[in-house]
Amino acid sequence: MRKIIHVDMDCFYAAVEMREHPEWRDIPLAIGGSAERRGVIATCNYPARKFGIHSAMSSHQALQRCPHLLLVRGNMPKYKAVSRQLQDIFARYTDLVEPLSLDEAYLDVTNSPWFAGSATRIAEHIRYTIQQELQLTASAGVAPNKLLAKIASDENKPDGLFVLPPTAVADFVSDLALKKIPGVGHKTAEKLNDMGLTYCHQLAAVGEAALIRRFGKFGALLWQRGQGIDERPVQTDRIRKSVGVETTLDKDIQQIEQGIAVLHVLWPELVKRLNERAIKGLCIKLKFSDFTQTTLSRRCRALSLDLAVQLCTQAWQRAQGRGIRLVGVSVELNHGADEEYTAEEHQQLSFDWEDENTRSS
Template sequence: MRKIIHIDMDCFFAAVEMRDNPALKHLPLAIGGARQARGVISTCNYPARAYGVRSAMPTGQALKLCPQLTLLSGNMDKYVAASRQIRAIFARYTDQIEPLSLDEAYLDVTDCTLFQGSATRIADDIRRNIFLETGLTASAGVAPNKFLAKIASDENKPDGLFVITPAEVSEFVKRLPLQRLPGVGVKTAERLSLLGLHNCADIAAAPLPLLIKHFGAQADNLLKRSQGIDERAVCCNEQRKSLGVERTLEHDLTQYTECVETLSQLLPQLQRRLDHYSNTAAGRLTPVQKVGVKLKFSDFRQTTVEKQGQPLQLDKLLPLLDEAWQRRSEQGVRLIGLQIGFKTNALQQLSLPF
């Protein structure tokens, strides 16, 4: 039986800014795009969340909800430095660490002998040391697998700890709303609801042919997660699956030539990121498999056109841009993105989340 901890820093970027400037602590604060531009909120503190501000929300919408919102552009160097401090703390307990982003990670502490092997006490000690050494708070979830540990870390936010023991798994998942399962977005949740399926207990009682008919290959994952089953191991290999850059435009673009110009500006940015990654140990072993162009339109629809074996050259990217442009249905373009996908081996693919 595994002992998995999911650590999730509380409003990480905003928390770093509040730590460094205590005057911001009780103000609604967000890190994100400028007021004049059409950016999005990266993260926000809890006073801002009380107004309905959320991560990934357009900046303009956030300002309508909270006109007094303090908006900072952020300082990635500071956030990376804090993340490295936190990662060093994790390494004191286990070398089985799977970072998900700068502010969250899975830890497998099954073989850790500290605190007589108690994952609960290990998680609590990690949180204590993070606060003592960085001045930041973290929430933690402890469970027998990754899926439940991640769910648990959100139960007592902020600055909380929640534990799901093996004996508690069955009762915990029975009442878990289906929209909290990974891979269940708004549309899937709506389809489940129309079928009278609202929580994990409903899935467990549903006829398998019904699930397969409406959800296809996803039915197997729904069944497993609804029973609290997740066999994925904590993956310590930091090999990336993708890399990308994108730009939310100040004004919608209505001319194809304007999109070409923006794409040509994004290309060297992506090339620099790729060069930097290629100099890492994981990057040297990770060949590029595909290249894609993403467009988001005025009505917030988005589309991505990808091609395998495509070199990262503007003339080779233009056919992808052209195909995406043809899907606009007379809408303007509000965002342009450029991304590459890396080739991963079969073992890694088996461990990817659904």
């Protein structure tokens, strides 16, 4: 039985800024790109969240909801430096640390000698150390596997700890809302609701086969996750699975010729970032004027601009009259074997830190 801790910093970027500017602590604060340059919110503090502001929201919309919102351009080098301090703290308690992003990580403390092996006390001490040394707060979840630890860390946010012992897993998972399972986004939750599924215990009545028919490979994963099953170990060496570039446009575009022109601009940067690594797929991403987005991918072994143009043209048809505000292209890397899809793997939101707005994914 593993003992897993998931540590998640509270509104990390905003918290770092509030640490350096105490006068900002009690006012609505968000980190993001400027509204004039069609920026988006990366994160915001809790006073801002009371106005309904959240990450991935456009800066323009955030300012409409809260006109007195303090919008601060982020400083990624500073946040990375603090993240390295976090990693140093984690390493004191175990060698098995799997960073998910700058501000969260899994820790396997099954064999940790700290506090006679008590994962609860280790988590408490990690949170205490972060507060004392970095003047920042973190929330943590303790559970028998990564899936449940990640869900648990969100239970008592901010600045909280939630412990899920093995004896309580069955009851906790039974009453767990499916939308809380990492990987179940808004659209998947809607599809589950259409099937009459809201909570994990309802999956039993439907069965694994029905989930696979409806969701494909993710259906099998959802069946396992809905029972609290997760055998994945904490991975200290995470493999990068994709490389890509994308750009948010100053103005919406309507014509496919304009999109292809943007693609030609992005392409040399993608080739540079790929650096001759082997690939197994190509993907086009479009974000529409209403902030919904679509992706279209194709298996391939060689980088092909012609294929990218073809996919972009096909994806463009989904706009149905809407303008395009973002164009992106990425490749799936080939590491020699197919890797298991992990539902909670996510890419941290990127936004226009500097004047250039081409960025990597």
